[in-house]
Amino acid sequence: MISVTGRIKLVSHTTTLLFLVSVLFDETKAGRYFYIAMEGDEFTADFQLPSGVRKYFCKGNCSEDEMIVETYGNRANSDRYTVEYDATDRVVLLTIKGLIRADEGWYRVGVSDSSSHGSYRIFRLIVKDLCDEDVEFGQPRLYNANEGGKVTISCSLFSFPQDRRFLCRDGCNKFLMGTNDPREIRNRYEIKHQSDGFFNVTITSLREADSGWYRCGVAREETKNSCQDFEIRVTGEHLHVVVILLVVSGLGCVCILLLLFRNI
Numbered sequence: 655m656i657s658v659t660g661r662i663k664l665v666s667h668t669t670t671l672l673f674l675v676s677v678l679f680d681e682t683k684a685g686r687y688f689y690i691a692m693e694g695d696e697f698t699a700d701f702q703l704p705s706g707v708r709k710y711f712c713k714g715n716c717s718e719d720e721m722i723v724e725t726y727g728n729r730a731n732s733d734r735y736t737v738e739y740d741a742t743d744r745v746v747l748l749t750i751k752g753l754i755r756a757d758e759g760w761y762r763v764g765v766s767d768s769s770s771h772g773s774y775r776i777f778r779l780i781v782k783d784l785c786d787e788d789v790e791f792g793q794p795r796l797y798n799a800n801e802g803g804k805v806t807i808s809c810s811l812f813s814f815p816q817d818r819r820f821l822c823r824d825g826c827n828k829f830l831m832g833t834n835d836p837r838e839i840r841n842r843y844e845i846k847h848q849s850d851g852f853f854n855v856t857i858t859s860l861r862e863a864d865s866g867w868y869r870c871g872v873a874r875e876e877t878k879n880s881c882q883d884f885e886i887r888v889t890g891e892h893l894h895v896v897v898i899l900l901v902v903s904g905l906g907c908v909c910i911l912l913l914l915f916r917n918i
Contacts, residue, residue: 687777692873693784694820694829697750697757701775705744706765708772711737716762716771739765752829755781784826785871785881792870792884801890804858809870811880812851818873819845819853826869826881845870862890 691697709730710716711723723732728739736749748763758781766772792810799805813819820832821843831840836847844856855870865888871881 687775688780689777690780690782691753692782692879693753693755693826694822694832695753697753697779698747699777700745700747701763703744703746703763703765703775704773705741706767706772708766708768709737709739709746709764710766711735711748711761711763713759713761737763750779753781754829755783757781783879784820784822784829784873785869785879787878787880789869789881789883792882795883796885796887798887798889799860801860801862801888803860804856805860805886806854806856807868807870807884807886809853809855809882811853811870811872811882813847813853813872814851815847819847820871820873821845821855821868822871823866823868825867826871832873857886860886860888862888864888 687699689697689699707726709723709725709728710721713720713722722735723730723737725737728741730737734751736747736751738747738749739745740747746763746765750757758779760776760778762771762774762776764772764774792807797805797807809819815836816834818832818834821830822828823830831838831843831845833840833845838845842858844858845853846856847853853870855868857864865886867883867885869881869883871879873879
């Protein structure tokens with residue numbers, strides 16, 4: 655038995671967290687690592703492995719339907735997963751983008767000269783909920799906006815500058831963005847930290863599809879994350895046209911009735 659050190663990086667834009675995990679493993683078989691990450695993060699870990707023609711990354715026992723990435727080159731990716739092999743340092747670098755709860759579980763990453771498992775490392779990935787504390791409702795709870803416009807939500811959740819602020823929707827099943835910076839804009843979404851410790855979320859170029867429930871939240875390293883629920887309702891332009899037509903039609907009817915009454 656020998657002692658090794660495994661490394662993990664949780665990439666959240668400009669902030670990189672580095673955790674060192676010391677484990678014991680049978681040199682002829684595999685090392686076992688335990689990593690904790692957060693929903694929406696980018697998970698990156700590297701593993702020291704001998705040279706081999708075949709590189710692979712799989713879940714569970716590596717059955718055929720559990721194989722995620724398999725390559726005979728030095729780099730391959732599949733959907734959110736990427737495997738790279740550094741032949742000089744004999745290191746396999748693994749990346750999983752946009753972590754979701756379903757990513758939690760046991761994994762195996764390895765190299766071999768055939769279809770056998772060869773040399774590999776086993777690790778367990780635990781994906782922490784974005785909102786692991788009671789979710790509170792914001793005030794106001796409902797924001798009405800017009801299609802093509804923008805809406806700014808005040809998230810009354812205190813955060814320190816080093817905390818991670820994020821935005822998600824549909825009970826956080828869909829992660830939209832997160833940042834440790836005082837201000838960041840990504841596509842149509844903006845998160846801006848305020849001097850009072852709270853922060854604002856702005857969504858621009860609104861579409862009717864943006865209607866729904868959202869959560870803004872604060873992710874903390876040592877305590878539970880806090881989240882705030884709010885709803886956005888986007889009114890489409892065609893509804894404005896219908897309303898205008900109804901108003902015009904109504905005024906027209908009133909004018910006709912007034913003329914009829916005057917002629918009676």
